[in-house]
Amino acid sequence: MNGFHWKFTDLLGSFASRDANRVNTLYFPLCNDYPLMASITPDLHGDLKSGFNSFLLEPVSRLGLSNLKSSRNFWLYLNKNTVWSATGVSHNRKLQEKDEFLLEAGLLWQQTSRKNRFTGLSAKITSFIPATKEPVEIMFVEISNISGRTIKFTPTAAIPVYARSANNLHDHRHVTSLLNRVERQKSGVVVTPTLYFDESGHKNNTLSYFVLGIDKEARHPEQIFTSQEDFCADDSDLEWPRAVIDNLPAPKNAAQGKEVLAGLRFKEKTLAPGKSCSFTILMGICAKKNQIPALLKKFDREEKVRKSLRLTRKFWQEKSDKLQVKTADPLFDNWLRWVNIQPDLRKIFGCSFLPDFDYGRGGRGWRDLWQDCLSLILTHPRLTRKLLINNFKGVRIDGSNATIIGQAAGEFIADRNNITRIWMDHGIWPLLSIQLYINQSADLKILLEKTTYFRDPQLWRSRKKDSSWKPACGNKLKDKNNRAYRGTLLEHILIQHLVQFFNVGRHNHIRLENADWNDGLDMAFADGESVAFTAMYAHNLSALSEIILRLPVKNISLLKELTILLDTTRINPVDYSSYKAKLKNLERYFRETESRVSGKTVLLSKEKLARDLKIKSDWITKNIRKKEWVKPGFFNGYYDNRKRRFEGVIGGRVRMTLSGQAFPIISGIADARQVKTIFHNASRYLRCAKFGGFRLNSDFGSQQQDLGRAFSFVYGDKENGAFFSHMAIIFAYALYQRRFIREAYQVIDSIYRMAVDTQTSKTYPCLPEYFDAGGRGMYSYLTGSASWFIFTLLTQVFGIKGEFGDLVIEPKLTTQQFNRAKTLSLKTVFAERNLEVSFTNRRKKGVTDYMLEKLVLNGRVFPAGKNPYRITIPRKTFLKITNRKSNKLEVILI
Numbered sequence: 001m002n003g004f005h006w007k008f009t010d011l012l013g014s015f016a017s018r019d020a021n022r023v024n025t026l027y028f029p030l031c032n033d034y035p036l037m038a039s040i041t042p043d044l045h046g047d048l049k050s051g052f053n054s055f056l057l058e059p060v061s062r063l064g065l066s067n068l069k070s071s072r073n074f075w076l077y078l079n080k081n082t083v084w085s086a087t088g089v090s091h092n093r094k095l096q097e098k099d100e101f102l103l104e105a106g107l108l109w110q111q112t113s114r115k116n117r118f119t120g121l122s123a124k125i126t127s128f129i130p131a132t133k134e135p136v137e138i139m140f141v142e143i144s145n146i147s148g149r150t151i152k153f154t155p156t157a158a159i160p161v162y163a164r165s166a167n168n169l170h171d172h173r174h175v176t177s178l179l180n181r182v183e184r185q186k187s188g189v190v191v192t193p194t195l196y197f198d199e200s201g202h203k204n205n206t207l208s209y210f211v212l213g214i215d216k217e218a219r220h221p222e223q224i225f226t227s228q229e230d231f232c233a234d235d236s237d238l239e240w241p242r243a244v245i246d247n248l249p250a251p252k253n254a255a256q257g258k259e260v261l262a263g264l265r266f267k268e269k270t271l272a273p274g275k276s277c278s279f280t281i282l283m284g285i286c287a288k289k290n291q292i293p294a295l296l297k298k299f300d301r302e303e304k305v306r307k308s309l310r311l312t313r314k315f316w317q318e319k320s321d322k323l324q325v326k327t328a329d330p331l332f333d334n335w336l337r338w339v340n341i342q343p344d345l346r347k348i349f350g351c352s353f354l355p356d357f358d359y360g361r362g363g364r365g366w367r368d369l370w371q372d373c374l375s376l377i378l379t380h381p382r383l384t385r386k387l388l389i390n391n392f393k394g395v396r397i398d399g400s401n402a403t404i405i406g407q408a409a410g411e412f413i414a415d416r417n418n419i420t421r422i423w424m425d426h427g428i429w430p431l432l433s434i435q436l437y438i439n440q441s442a443d444l445k446i447l448l449e450k451t452t453y454f455r456d457p458q459l460w461r462s463r464k465k466d467s468s469w470k471p472a473c474g475n476k477l478k479d480k481n482n483r484a485y486r487g488t489l490l491e492h493i494l495i496q497h498l499v500q501f502f503n504v505g506r507h508n509h510i511r512l513e514n515a516d517w518n519d520g521l522d523m524a525f526a527d528g529e530s531v532a533f534t535a536m537y538a539h540n541l542s543a544l545s546e547i548i549l550r551l552p553v554k555n556i557s558l559l560k561e562l563t564i565l566l567d568t569t570r571i572n573p574v575d576y577s578s579y580k581a582k583l584k585n586l587e588r589y590f591r592e593t594e595s596r597v598s599g600k601t602v603l604l605s606k607e608k609l610a611r612d613l614k615i616k617s618d619w620i621t622k623n624i625r626k627k628e629w630v631k632p633g634f635f636n637g638y639y640d641n642r643k644r645r646f647e648g649v650i651g652g653r654v655r656m657t658l659s660g661q662a663f664p665i666i667s668g669i670a671d672a673r674q675v676k677t678i679f680h681n682a683s684r685y686l687r688c689a690k691f692g693g694f695r696l697n698s699d700f701g702s703q704q705q706d707l708g709r710a711f712s713f714v715y716g717d718k719e720n721g722a723f724f725s726h727m728a729i730i731f732a733y734a735l736y737q738r739r740f741i742r743e744a745y746q747v748i749d750s751i752y753r754m755a756v757d758t759q760t761s762k763t764y765p766c767l768p769e770y771f772d773a774g775g776r777g778m779y780s781y782l783t784g785s786a787s788w789f790i791f792t793l794l795t796q797v798f799g800i801k802g803e804f805g806d807l808v809i810e811p812k813l814t815t816q817q818f819n820r821a822k823t824l825s826l827k828t829v830f831a832e833r834n835l836e837v838s839f840t841n842r843r844k845k846g847v848t849d850y851m852l853e854k855l856v857l858n859g860r861v862f863p864a865g866k867n868p869y870r871i872t873i874p875r876k877t878f879l880k881i882t883n884r885k886s887n888k889l890e891v892i893l894i
Contacts, residue, residue: 003759006103011330013320013337014106015765017042021088021101021112023762024066027355028110029781030129030137031348032312036285038137039354040110040127041065042103044072044087048137049353050285053165053196056209057283062355069237070160074141074279075244076121077154083245084116086123086141091240095119105764107316107341109309120147121271130308131315134295136284140305143278145271154268156244157221157281160228161260163191163209172197177259179205182227184254186220187296188212188282189262192289208289211262216278218300225263227255280305319344322379323790324827325798328819335756336793338765342786343372349782356769356779366394366403367517370429371784374436374791379829381441388437388446388489392430394454395492397477397593399499400461401426402454412454412475422462424503425516425533427496431540434493435547436791440830442805442875444551447490453477460590461503461513468595479599490551491558493544498565500537501616502586505529506643508579508623510537517659517727518696520710520719524641528707531628532637532659538620539667545613548606550804555603563602564589568612576619624669633677635664640706656685657697658727665734672738679735679743691760691775692750693723694731716773723771725751725785729792736796739869741812748792749816751785798826799870800837807831807878809855809891810870811839831875833882841893853894858887 004026006017020026021042028046030038038057039046045065049055058070074086083092090096100115109128116122126140145151168176179193192208213221225231225243230251233242242248243263250265269277280299286292299305320337327333350364364372369391377384394402394412400422402412438444455477457469476484505511505527512528515521521528548556558566567573567585575581592598628636630648637660638646647655661678664670670678685698699721704711710719728751735744754760755767760775767786768777795801797817799810807830818824818841825838841850851868854861858881862871 004762005758006764008331008334008765009104011334012106012317013334013765014104015334016102016104018102020103020764025062025355025762025776026764027062027065027780028105028764029345029349029354030108030110030127031345032129032131032133033348034133034135035348036129036135036137037349037353038127038129040072042101042112043089044112044125044127044139045089046071046355047162048283048285049166050135050207053167054207054285055162055164055166056285058160058162059166059169060355061357065355069239070162071238072127072139072281072283073158073238074123074125074139074281075156075158075241076119076123076143077156077244077247078119078151080246082119084119084121086114086125086143087112088114089239106313107320107337109313115146117146120145120149120151121153122146126309128309128312131312132308134284134298135286136282136295136299138299138305138308139281139283140302140309141279141281142276143269143271144276145273148273150270150272152268152270154247155266155279157211157213157262157264157266157279158231158238158241158244159211159262159264159281159283160238161189161191161209161211161262163193163260165196168197178257180257180260182254182256182258182260184224184226185212185292187214188221188264189224189226189254189260190289190292191260206287208286208292210282210284210286210292211264212282212292212296213264213266214280214296214300215266216302219267221264222267223250223263223265224254225250225261225265227258228261229258230255231261231263278302316341321827322375322829323794325793326825327817328821328824331756332752335752335765339767339786339789340375342767342781342783343375343790346372346782346784346786351782354780354782356782364405366401366405366426367423367429368784369394369405370433371787373433374787377433377436377440378791378794380832381437381443382832384437385441385443385446388434389449389451392451392489392492395430395496396454396456396458397495397597398459398461398590399427399496399503400458401496402456420458420462420465421514421522423515423517423519424500424510424513424530425536427500428533428536428540430496431493431544434489435543436802438547439802439804441802444547444804447493447547447551448488448553450486450488451492452484452486453492459594461499464594466595477597479597481599483599485559485597485599487559488557490548490556491562494558494562495565497537497541497544497613498562498616499586499589501541501620502565502574502582502589504579504582505639506579507627507639508577508582509534509639512638515708518708518710518719520713521638521708523705523708524639527639527641527643529639530637531624531635531639532657532663534620535624535635535663535667535669538617538624538669539663541613541617541620542667545610545617548610548613551606554605556606556609557601557603558609560598560600560602561589561592563604564592566604566609566612568615569604569608576616621667621669624664629674632681633674634681635660635670635678637661638707640704642706644706646704646707653701654685654698655700656681658682658686658694658724658731659696662727662731662734665738666730668738670738675735675738675740679740682731688723691723691754691771693754693771694728694747694750695721696724696727697721714773718770718772718778722773722778723754723775725767725770726783726788729785729788733788733792733796736792736812739812742814744796744812745814745816748789748797751789794826794828798837798839800826800828800830800835802830803872805831805875807873807875808870809852809873809889811852811891811893813839813841831878831882833878833884833887835887835889837889837891839891839893843894850893853892856888856890856892857881858889
């Protein structure tokens with residue numbers, strides 16, 4: 001292969017490629033928020049599902065995309081010697097190699113075109129899932145005569161129907177086929193299995209899977225095959241099916257209890273030169289079988305399909321419009337449109353419903369829930385208020401939380417696969433999201449809203465289990481009077497942080513437990529510690545202290561038991577230098593809240609509460625500064641399960657992690673000199689010389705089974721030294737925040753450059769989760785990196801952000817970003833007002849050279865003040881001189 005390339009074809013994120021069909025691992029997402037979710041390749045492989053237990057097309061992994069014989073196919077029988085697949089999936093390689101291929105795609109639709117001069121035909125197949133929430137994937141097929149002669153052919157759509165849980169791919173595959181009940185309708189095939197197969201307790205199936213088809217004149221298929229057995233016979237397969245190559249008739253009766261195939265054969269077509277015909281194939285999953293005819297009627301005319309496609313494109317376009325930029329690099333501007341919709345894709349797909357499914361059985365995790373809110377909070381914070389309050393229902397009274405989030409509001413699950421695990425970083429993310437929300441909205445009162453706590457058998461952060469708890473007890477924490485206890489959001493956040501302050505290991509840093517952000521650090525439950533995220537807890541405790549002082553109340557109502565952890569408000573505070581004393585205090589709290597809480601509350605002045613948190617934050621800061629700066633000049637981020645320091649020069653080899661540096665920088669624990677040294681060493685030990693990106697860690701040269709599985713992976717891939725977008729962006733954010741702007745730009749630019757280097761990354765336009773040792777983009781679309789990229793770009797690079805509701809402008813643009821342009825611009829939203837912002841740098845000064853001269857908002861001038869790098873517009877002033885529809889903000893740099 002000579003390479004892979006795509007190019008944008010408009011300014012709306014649409015792109016085209018003539019060689020996408022030569023990359024076996026490429027896939028594209030299709031979805032709506034029904035949810036119906038699909039993956040689709042250039043040759044229409046991929047799957048279609050509404051959940052883990054309801055796949056219409058067979059579940060497929062990244063590597064299985066090219067190996068799987070099951071795919072959406074559309075066959076044209078011209079004569080016994082010429083049978084052509086309009087999708088390119090055929091054993092007749094000599095004929096298919098004559099195809100001229102083109103892929104065109106956009107937000108969120110795919111169109112493949114094939115011209116075959118030998119057959120004299122061209123095929124254009126458009127695939128999308130309507131944004132109007134109909135539970136169908138539409139496959140619109142247009143066949144044209146590109147020759148100078150009249151051509152006859154018999155068309156047959158061939159869609160294998162899996163119709164069951166992904167569990168049954170290798171578990172009871174044959175037995176579950178016996179459950180299939182097939183109904184042959186005028187327009188296609190409907191499959192309604194009798195049971196949802198589960199040996200722990202079978203359930204009646206309520207879903208119907210269907211494949212329907214009509215032609216341009218709304219005529220039904222003439223013949224319908226219902227099983228792969230009938231379609232392929234014993235001596236062929238789905239890439240060269242006997243029913244097609246011999247043009248055999250379909251059996252009279254629908255086959256029952258077989259592997260289902262919807263083979264829809266239409267009447268023979270005769271096309272004169274230049275003429276075309278079309279076919280609409282609907283694939284869907286429905287809870288009520290009697291709704292299927294109405295779904296067909298919605299799309300039974302070509303004009304209806306085209307209208308639905310226009311609405312779908314508009315729907316996703318509006319989502320991508322939430323942040324529009326116009327820089328000196330149009331490629332970046334268009335690429336960002338795809339990054340913009342990735343948080344929405346993860347809300348729908350979770351982390352595991354595209355072919356890179358290493359994250360299990362579907363659903364989003366706790367961390368994903370909060371980080372995916374970042375981009376929505378930036379644009380429409382008021383829309384997230386209810387969502388944020390609801391999310392806190394997943395917090396346990398021991399400071400841990402449910403880790404899987406269901407589709408319904410307030411639906412939380414202890415963990416995937418019923419495995420008890422505790423991530424020590426999970427308390428970090430809710431405050432970051434709430435803080436952003438408050439800064440954008442000025443809504444401090446959200447912290448005083450009340451909600452429930454999550455309850456299940458886990459106690460003491462999974463170190464104990466309540467054998468008396470049963471699902472019938474409900475998943476809400478109760479008080480002594482058997483009533484569901486409700487605490488403020490502030491109380492939830494305090495518990496998440498105060499428990500962790502006391503939950504320390506031998507070196508007085510917070511216990512690593514089953515992992516922190518890096519899931520691969522999962523083998524140090526007993527004695528591992530995460531210095532990296534202890535630094536971030538210090539940051540949060542300090543930030544929370546400042547927020548509390550701004551609350552519009554004098555006293556804070558808190559659960560009585562929580563005062564155990566607010567020890568500086570008592571007569572005898574805990575000796576923080578003694579990790580044993582801290583653990584003893586924590587165990588007292590755990591005992592008091594073990595199965596129920598008192599329900600009693602106390603009032604504490606906000607000054608006392610804020611002071612307690614600041615004391616704790618300062619103690620962590622001093623402890624890390626004193627103990628964890630190591631040679632040759634960076635912070636140690638971890639202790640392993642044998643209580644050994646993990647980073648520094650060990651055995652003559654430099655060990656360094658990116659997370660171990662990012663969070664001390666964000667928290668302010670690293671001083672300016674140390675930040676400079678850290679970046680120098682990160683460039684030396686973590687930067688990939690070939691691709692320019694920053695790796696998660698240096699090569700430790702051996703397995704580290706006292707810390708985690710990550711180091712058993714090959715170096716340069718996944719959590720062991722990959723060019724990991726997520727942590728690299730957090731590292732960039734940290735550097736921007738501390739005004740190491742040129743350094744930060746190097747980090748964030750390396751990610752973008754890698755993503756659009758298609759010959760190496762081999763991905764469609766998007767931000768992958770990481771790049772492997774060869775530079776290939778992995779885990780496309782579904783990554784928290786996208787939210788962090790948007791968050792960093794808007795609040796740090798362009799410097800448009802809120803501060804307790806006021807608008808702050810603090811740009812950190814570099815000379816490279818202006819390039820040949822004197823002005824950069826973007827469209828965004830603040831305080832529910834649309835903003836068009838321009839940045840003018842007439843002299844093209846570098847970031848350390850320019851200062852803010854003034855802002856001009858709708859004609860009103862705001863001159864620079866004492867700080868030459870930022871200007872604040874008070875919220876009341878901003879709302880007074882703006883409107884909801886259109887506002888212009890000019891940022892003049894000198």
